[in-house]
Amino acid sequence: MILLDGIKTSQELRTEIATEVNNIVQNGGKRPHLAAVLVGNNGASVTYVNAKIKACEEVGFTSTLIKLSDTISESELLLEVEKLNSDPEIDGFIVQLPLPLQIDEKKIILSIRPEKDVDGFHPENVGRMALGMPCFIPATPAGIIELLDRYNIETGGKHCVVLGRSHIVGQPISLLMARNTYPGNSTVTLCHSHTRHLSEIVRTADILIAAVGRPNFVTADMVKEGVVVIDVGITRVVDKTKKSGYRIVGDVDFDSVSQKAAFITPVPGGVGPMTIVSLLKNTLKAARGKKA
Numbered sequence: 001m002i003l004l005d006g007i008k009t010s011q012e013l014r015t016e017i018a019t020e021v022n023n024i025v026q027n028g029g030k031r032p033h034l035a036a037v038l039v040g041n042n043g044a045s046v047t048y049v050n051a052k053i054k055a056c057e058e059v060g061f062t063s064t065l066i067k068l069s070d071t072i073s074e075s076e077l078l079l080e081v082e083k084l085n086s087d088p089e090i091d092g093f094i095v096q097l098p099l100p101l102q103i104d105e106k107k108i109i110l111s112i113r114p115e116k117d118v119d120g121f122h123p124e125n126v127g128r129m130a131l132g133m134p135c136f137i138p139a140t141p142a143g144i145i146e147l148l149d150r151y152n153i154e155t156g157g158k159h160c161v162v163l164g165r166s167h168i169v170g171q172p173i174s175l176l177m178a179r180n181t182y183p184g185n186s187t188v189t190l191c192h193s194h195t196r197h198l199s200e201i202v203r204t205a206d207i208l209i210a211a212v213g214r215p216n217f218v219t220a221d222m223v224k225e226g227v228v229v230i231d232v233g234i235t236r237v238v239d240k241t242k243k244s245g246y247r248i249v250g251d252v253d254f255d256s257v258s259q260k261a262a263f264i265t266p267v268p269g270g271v272g273p274m275t276i277v278s279l280l281k282n283t284l285k286a287a288r289g290k291k292a
């Protein structure tokens with residue numbers, strides 16, 4: 001079994017990005033600038049946004065964190081987005097999801113300028129991705145593709161089973177695995193809560209991408225020998241032995257599944273760090289795009 005090490009791989013990528021930032025600055029260019037909007041103080045969201053800001057500092061980006069109250073109205077948040085849209089200093093920005101119930105996420109996503117939409121959530125970017133046109137690919141699927149690529153994992157002609165059809169993970173990774181470039185050219189089956197005979201389908205997977213958000217959902221009896229396993233799931237479970245009071249559990253029962261897998265991502269330390277570095281890559285691309 002080979003561990004798909006997201007910490008090591010993302011560190012390599014961060015070093016590459018930092019080198020490019022240095023080149024830009026030495027040639028008189030401006031540092032890429034990412035802004036993140038955080039509404040409220042949901043524990044996981046605070047952790048992720050802080051991790052994104054820290055990653056920006058590491059590669060030499062400028063970053064701005066905009067913290068807003070969870071009682072903010074939709075129109076107030078739309079105004080914040082508009083400010084970022086029209087601020088020439090900002091190359092790209094994200095609005096951390098989920099948002100409070102009084103705010104319609106779709107409206108917010110639609111209001112983001114596609115050229116600054118480094119999350120790749122705007123319909124223009126989603127449509128472009130589906131058509132294989134230049135776009136921002138959402139960070140989590142982009143990170144998975146990068147990991148497969150860096151470990152030279154064969155994907156052509158393989159059966160890739162995706163668990164979960166969310167717009168931020170399951171749906172885009174299904175499209176990417178099916179497209180006609182490497183990594184891709186897989187035969188994709190997309191499963192969700194209405195899928196029948198899910199275990200039987202998973203057992204036929206050469207590549208399994210799990211994004212359901214249910215701890216230890218995939219067990220060893222459900223996978224075949226030699227499977228490549230990408231575990232996207234992140235669930236916090238109470239653990240009093242930890243200083244934080246919780247530990248993070250993936251969608252895959254790592255201890256048993258890793259005994260049958262050829263490659264597997266750990267949780268934490270797999271897809272998560274790749275997501276963050278992919279956001280940096282998108283921001284670098286946004287910064288470059290403006291010059292062209």
Ligand SMILES: NC(=O)C1=CN([C@@H]2O[C@H](COP(=O)(O)OP(=O)(O)OC[C@H]3O[C@@H](n4cnc5c(N)ncnc54)[C@H](OP(=O)(O)O)[C@@H]3O)[C@@H](O)[C@H]2O)C=CC1
Pocket residue numbers: 140163164165166167168169170191192193194195198211212213214232233234235271272275
């Ligand atoms: N590592 C990273 O960078 C990231 C990790 N995550 C994590 O990935 C997980 C998934 O997140 P996200 O994609 O936002 O998921 P959502 O919660 O939006 O969607 C979950 C999907 O799983 C499906 N599902 C749920 N239960 C079952 C079941 N019993 N059988 C089959 N399908 C099921 C749902 O089906 P249906 O559509 O029918 O409801 C849905 O499509 C979470 O743990 C999240 O924290 C998310 C983003 C990034």
Ligand SMILES: Nc1nc(=O)c2c([nH]1)NC[C@@H]1CN(c3ccc(C(=O)N[C@@H](CCC(=O)O)C(=O)O)cc3)C=[N+]21
Pocket residue numbers: 047048051094095096097098119139140234248267268269270271272273275276
């Ligand atoms: N607009 C928006 N864009 C997102 O990209 C987005 C979002 N909203 N909302 C939530 C999900 C989730 N997500 C993660 C990012 C990093 C880790 C990550 O770094 N995970 C670490 C562990 C972090 C921890 O300690 O909790 C790891 O897996 O090693 C996890 C999850 C981005 N998302």
